Amino acid sequence: MSNVSISEVTKNGLWTNNPALVQLLGLCPLLAVTGTVVNALGLGLATMMVLIGSNVIVSLIRRHVGDAVRLPVFVIIIATFVTCAELLMKAYTYELYQILGIFIPLIVTNCAILGRAEAFASKQPVGMAALDGIMMGLGFLFVLLMLGGLRELLGQGTLFADMHLLFGPMANSWTIAPFGENYSFLIAVLPPGAFLVMGFLMAIKNAIDWQIKLRADAVKPDPVKGAKRIRTTGNIS
Amino acid sequence: MIFQSMGKNSLLLALFALITALILASTDRVTEDRIAESERLAAQKALFEIVPLALHNNDLLVDLQPIPEQYWLALGLDNGGDVHIARLDDQPVAAIVPSITTDGYSGDIAMIVGINFDGTVAGVRVVDHKETPGLGDKVELRKSDWILSFNGKSLNNPEISKWNVKKDRGDFDQFTGATITPKAVIHQIAKTLEYFEKDRERLLSAINFSDNPSLGEQAYNE
Numbered sequence: 001m002s003n004v005s006i007s008e009v010t011k012n013g014l015w016t017n018n019p020a021l022v023q024l025l026g027l028c029p030l031l032a033v034t035g036t037v038v039n040a041l042g043l044g045l046a047t048m049m050v051l052i053g054s055n056v057i058v059s060l061i062r063r064h065v066g067d068a069v070r071l072p073v074f075v076i077i078i079a080t081f082v083t084c085a086e087l088l089m090k091a092y093t094y095e096l097y098q099i100l101g102i103f104i105p106l107i108v109t110n111c112a113i114l115g116r117a118e119a120f121a122s123k124q125p126v127g128m129a130a131l132d133g134i135m136m137g138l139g140f141l142f143v144l145l146m147l148g149g150l151r152e153l154l155g156q157g158t159l160f161a162d163m164h165l166l167f168g169p170m171a172n173s174w175t176i177a178p179f180g181e182n183y184s185f186l187i188a189v190l191p192p193g194a195f196l197v198m199g200f201l202m203a204i205k206n207a208i209d210w211q212i213k214l215r216a217d218a219v220k221p222d223p224v225k226g227a228k229r230i231r232t233t234g235n236i237s
Numbered sequence: 238m239i240f241q242s243m244g245k246n247s248l249l250l251a252l253f254a255l256i257t258a259l260i261l262a263s264t265d266r267v268t269e270d271r272i273a274e275s276e277r278l279a280a281q282k283a284l285f286e287i288v289p290l291a292l293h294n295n296d297l298l299v300d301l302q303p304i305p306e307q308y309w310l311a312l313g314l315d316n317g318g319d320v321h322i323a324r325l326d327d328q329p330v331a332a333i334v335p336s337i338t339t340d341g342y343s344g345d346i347a348m349i350v351g352i353n354f355d356g357t358v359a360g361v362r363v364v365d366h367k368e369t370p371g372l373g374d375k376v377e378l379r380k381s382d383w384i385l386s387f388n389g390k391s392l393n394n395p396e397i398s399k400w401n402v403k404k405d406r407g408d409f410d411q412f413t414g415a416t417i418t419p420k421a422v423i424h425q426i427a428k429t430l431e432y433f434e435k436d437r438e439r440l441l442s443a444i445n446f447s448d449n450p451s452l453g454e455q456a457y458n459e
Binding site for chain 2: 064068076077079095155
């Protein structure tokens with residue numbers, strides 16, 4: 001565990017151990033706010049900031065905090081970062097903050113963050129911890145964006161609606177409505193749609209992993225036919 | 238030995254609590270003004286949509302009249318509220334009344350109703366609701382311009398029995414697949430207009446508190 005490579009950390013966060021698709025952590029905000037791309041992006045960026053910040057600080061103090069108070073200290077650190085993120089969002093993206101509402105303070109309870117602090121950052125040097133924060137955050141953000149994009153497209157037939165909440169007036173014209181103005185498919189916007197789309201995303205990821213495994217197996221040489229086998233039943237003494 | 242480690246750990250925790258409290262306090266201090274400004278702008282935006290700047294030149298946000306307690310029930314305000322008064326050169330032009338209906342499909346629908354002093358609707362905006370996306374949320378202006386169909390209407394135009402959805406022989410459109418939501422909004426607007434009729438004289442003669450806060454306090458205490 002102490003000797004992990006940069007590529008391993010990157011691959012873990014983005015794919016193999018993706019916090020949303022594989023570890024299934026932080027599902028509550030993940031499913032609740034991914035009705036549109038802008039919501040997903042807002043929550044994803046906030047989560048990523050908190051994750052990087054908490055990973056770095058936890059790694060910095062890892063030698064000074066004993067086992068007995070480790071978890072309370074981690075929670076204090078995470079809660080501080082979340083509250084700062086909340087205040088900043090309230091100050092600079094107030095309307096988005098109003099839409100995301102309770103899910104910003106709820107980042108504190110996203111187990112992905114405490115999980116990374118405990119399982120990774122508390123045992124690794126600062127650089128690695130920061131990289132892990134970035135990669136895990138990106139992995140989470142990526143899934144949020146996929147969910148948000150798919151649900152927005154399927155549900156209300158638009159993509160990048162209301163992006164001005166995050167990017168200011170210049171984003172007013174970013175909305176795309178490929179199916180025309182009056183399209184809507186209710187279930188994708190409602191909570192069941194979140195579960196359905198999430199399920200399909202996980203299935204697609206598993207299918208890709210399966211294909212990769214099949215290909216890797218195909219490269220391996222076939223076992224030679226007629227090779228001698230050893231009988232292993234009975235008592236071997 | 239155990240006391241030593243307890244002491245060390247609690248000191249450590251206290252130290253962390255102190256540092257993080259300091260960080261939070263300074264972030265709060267830095268963002269405080271900016272947040273107040275954002276909140277003010279957000280509140281102002283809805284008010285300006287109803288009574289545009291061209292029609293008034295006072296500070297809508299602070300020109301307030303508290304709503305008397307006997308009207309709270311009709312307006313659905315559990316904790317009371319204030320009417321914003323729009324004035325052009327000190328002449329009252331319109332009143333913006335907060336109003337909440339509990340008859341929606343899911344949860345409360347909170348709106349602000351702007352009423353010109355001649356009794357016609359200046360504009361209505363739904364500010365908060367939990368109606369079904371795609372069906373009931375057409376009460377929002379960004380989803381549908383249905384909410385604009387109240388502009389210019391008053392208690393006698395159409396007559397009170399026509400303040401209903403077309404399905405119930407009223408004058409206003411319902412939404413495809415959603416009747417409860419528009420019905421709740423229509424009825425609440427009618428109730429708000431009725432409140433305004435009763436409280437109109439008081440609001441019309443109300444002094445502009447914002448120019449002279451001490452005077453306002455005095456009047457309120459009386």
